[in-house]
Amino acid sequence: MPELPEVETIRTGLEPYLTGSGICDVEILYPKVLKDAEPEEVRKRICGQKGVSLKRRGKYLIWELSSGDRLVFHLRMTGQLVLTDPQEDIRKHTSFIIRLDAGLELRLTDTRKFAFMYLWKKERESPPGSLGELGPEPLEEGFTPVYLRGLCTDSKTRIKNLLLDQAKIAGIGNIYADESLFRAGINPRTPAGELSAADLERLHRTIREILREAIAYRGTTKRDYLDGFGAAGAFQERLLVYGRKGEKCVRCGRDIVRSVLGSRGTYYCPVCQREKAPKKNKGRE
DNA sequence: CGGACAACCTGGTTGC
DNA sequence: TGCAACCAGGTTGTCC
Numbered sequence: 001m002p003e004l005p006e007v008e009t010i011r012t013g014l015e016p017y018l019t020g021s022g023i024c025d026v027e028i029l030y031p032k033v034l035k036d037a038e039p040e041e042v043r044k045r046i047c048g049q050k051g052v053s054l055k056r057r058g059k060y061l062i063w064e065l066s067s068g069d070r071l072v073f074h075l076r077m078t079g080q081l082v083l084t085d086p087q088e089d090i091r092k093h094t095s096f097i098i099r100l101d102a103g104l105e106l107r108l109t110d111t112r113k114f115a116f117m118y119l120w121k122k123e124r125e126s127p128p129g130s131l132g133e134l135g136p137e138p139l140e141e142g143f144t145p146v147y148l149r150g151l152c153t154d155s156k157t158r159i160k161n162l163l164l165d166q167a168k169i170a171g172i173g174n175i176y177a178d179e180s181l182f183r184a185g186i187n188p189r190t191p192a193g194e195l196s197a198a199d200l201e202r203l204h205r206t207i208r209e210i211l212r213e214a215i216a217y218r219g220t221t222k223r224d225y226l227d228g229f230g231a232a233g234a235f236q237e238r239l240l241v242y243g244r245k246g247e248k249c250v251r252c253g254r255d256i257v258r259s260v261l262g263s264r265g266t267y268y269c270p271v272c273q274r275e276k277a278p279k280k281n282k283g284r285e
Numbered sequence: 286c287g288g289a290c291a292a293c294c295t296g297g298t299t300g301c
Numbered sequence: 302t303g304c305a306a307c308c309a310g311g312t313t314g315t316c317c
Binding site: 003059077129173220222242265 | 308309310311312313
């Protein structure tokens with residue numbers, strides 16, 4: 001579910017509440033939510049600590065505590081990290097509850113149970129999981145047209161698969177990959193190395209545009225995504241291809257198509273994102 | 286290196 | 302209505 005814009009929306013919402021308030025209790029209802037620690041250890045280690053900052057890197061959220069330890073969250077497909085009134089019923093599929101001294105609870109609810117939390121201890125240098133292997137943030141300075149061209153040059157990987165590779169660019173998922181490629185007029189199956197400098201310039205621009213707009217609209221709610229207060233996003237209204245199989249392309253009127261690429265559903269316009277003609281054989285006409 | 290696919294889970298939708 | 306098949310904003314590991 002949540003890609004960069006959704007995680008960023010959660011972050012900005014929760015930040016004022018999670019910085020400054022203290023943790024008074026932790027309840028782990030689904031122990032597998034912890035990847036590398038036991039519930040009791042987590043409880044002992046974080047109770048009594050205060051939140052210092054809440055940061056985002058790619059699709060990860062990193063909550064730094066006064067002890068120097070950090071809680072690292074990844075919501076995967078259906079995870080919802082919501083600040084909740086303790087009076088509210090505990091929803092089905094709630095993985096953990098972190099009680100704050102401000103009289104609120106941070107709850108993770110996750111139907112598919114793929115979401116997880118790491119306890120990143122202060123004495124550990126290397127970031128847990130793939131957090132340390134992420135590519136640059138697409139909205140920051142390191143992501144330049146030159147960088148994107150560097151990734152693509154001589155690459156046989158289809159451009160959509162490249163955009164989804166978190167080690168190359170952090171935070172793009174299935175929705176925004178399809179939307180960026182549509183706006184740039186690029187077929188998702190194109191081998192990255194075949195794209196021209198102009199194509200990549202356009203793609204670089206559309207990626208940034210889409211992500212910024214989606215943040216402004218507080219993310220895309222197709223089904224499960226909710227922000228840190230339990231509210232849906234609004235960008236689903238602005239999607240031009242994702243989830244619109246059989247609907248008319250806004251640009252040319254042809255039907256949007258769904259195909260499978262890298263075992264992910266992929267939506268595109270077969271006219272506006274036509275596959276490039278195969279290269280002609282040299283010599284013959 | 287690149288691609289295909291299963292695994293981790295549950296539930297909603299579609300089609301017969 | 303029933304039931305099976307297919308689908309899902311992600312990531313990781315295995316196999317070819």
